[in-house]
Amino acid sequence: MSTPICDFVNKYIENDTSRLHMPGHKGVSLLGMERYDITEISGADSLYEAEGIIRKSEEIASRIFDCPTFYSTEGSSHSIRAMIYLASLFAKKRGENLRILAQRNAHKTFLSAVALLDAEVEWLMPDGSSSYLSCKLSAEEIKKVLSRVDKRPNCLYLTSPDYLGNVVNIREIAAVCKEYGVLLIVDNAHGAYLKLLENGSHPIEQGADMCCDSAHKTLPCLTGGAYLHISKNADPVFKNNAKDALSLFGSTSPSYLILQSLDKVNGLILDGYDKRLQDFDKECFEVKEQLKAAGYVFCGEENTKFTLETKKYGYRGTDFAQIMRNNHNLECEFSDPDYAVFMLSPLDNGLNKLKDALLSVEKREAICDTPPHISLPKRAMSVRDAILSPSETVSVDMSLGRVLSVCTVSCPPAVPILMSGEIIDENCIDAFRYYGIRDIKVVLE
Ligand SMILES: Cc1ncc(COP(=O)(O)O)c(C=O)c1O
Structure with missing residues (x-):
């Protein structure tokens, strides 16, 4: 039972x-x-x-x-x-x-x-x-x-x-x-x-x-x-x-x-999925070593998650994800300008397919630009007050000095760049533009 x-x-x-x-x-x-x-x-x-x-x-x-x-x-x-x-x-x-x-x-x-x-x-x-x-x-x-x-x-x-x-x-x-x-x-x-x-x-x-x-x-x-x-x-x-x-x-x-x-x-799990996963975890580690030898750079410590720092291989993350989608019929979990994230499981043949696809992509000269540094923005009100306040949607270009209301970040990754109640500064605007965010919700003045 x-x-x-x-x-x-x-x-x-x-x-x-x-x-x-x-x-x-x-x-x-x-x-x-x-x-x-x-x-x-x-x-x-x-x-x-x-x-x-x-x-x-x-x-x-x-x-x-x-x-x-x-x-x-x-x-x-x-x-x-x-x-x-x-x-x-x-x-x-x-x-x-x-x-x-x-x-x-x-x-x-x-x-x-x-x-x-x-x-x-x-x-x-x-x-x-x-x-x-x-x-x-x-x-x-x-x-x-x-x-x-x-x-x-x-x-x-x-x-x-x-x-x-x-x-x-x-x-x-x-x-x-x-x-x-x-x-x-x-x-x-x-x-x-x-x-x-x-x-x-x-x-x-x-x-x-x-x-x-x-x-x-x-x-x-x-x-x-x-x-x-x-x-x-x-x-x-x-x-x-x-x-x-x-x-x-x-x-x-x-x-x-x-x-x-x-x-x-x-x-x-009680039927032995844990053992299968342990073996797969090791297999992923080994495949990553082979891919590193081919010039790929990975972020993070998890073995079954392949987070490629694609710029170091000469591609933007979003472009890389598109190559995987269009040329190899592989859909990643997430991509942004810097990363492409692939999540693997022992249940299918995704690991081998990903390995073959990655080894077929030509390495290019590294892209050297980096994401804008985000420092802690000033806070105008609590998260609760900001989320419960009446709000309006404005274009990022018009948002300087306004207070962020609800975070309208999409999933994945659903991680806000700026938190509700914080004041939008130049730094944040640079970050919004870098990550392709055009409109945001701000507290009504
Ligand atoms: C770090 C993190 N926490 C929480 C969640 C929410 O998880 P769920 O989608 O299971 O509600 C996500 C979803 O992507 C996540 O990435």
């Missing part, structure tokens, strides 16, 4: 019961998967009040991840809002307001969570050479901020791995957080698979109090499948309120297709 949700639905299909309940398709095949798409009928349990098959499935996931694990069918975005809510509850329990120290390359959902929960944020800026998508930092830098007496943050929010595959040393940083009694939350949306590797690199293993993983990004799960993990060592307030936190921000109609997919992933 490693897949209780799938088993239940298969039995229901076999019984050929007349579906006098939602969803309206009644199990009749239009796209093909309708018969699997059920709702909270008798025996199907209920995600936020789980006591039956969903609870059993979450318990299996908890054993795999070796910590209390809760499902979401609405992505890490959902788990992020739940985590910030739980952090806020915890701060209140200690008689404090939530003050978060966050790496600047946070996903835009983090901003919406901060706005909804009225948390304070202090940003950790990337070093001068980095893209806005990465924010390298050390335990010493964190320690410097946390040893401050005035307005000390009570929560640290990290994004690791980031969109480019950079991984933070969570273990060292967790030790600093423990020393200062600071809660450690990790956006591990890109790193669900880390738990299946042999090196203990999943954030919970490394000492984080909570993290979210998008199962759908790096495990064979349908889009939307995600986890909220809570450390066994974390204060009981987190585990005890996790379901309520998810329920607060989630739909009352969670997708049973996605629940079955999360359930199925457990079954796959």
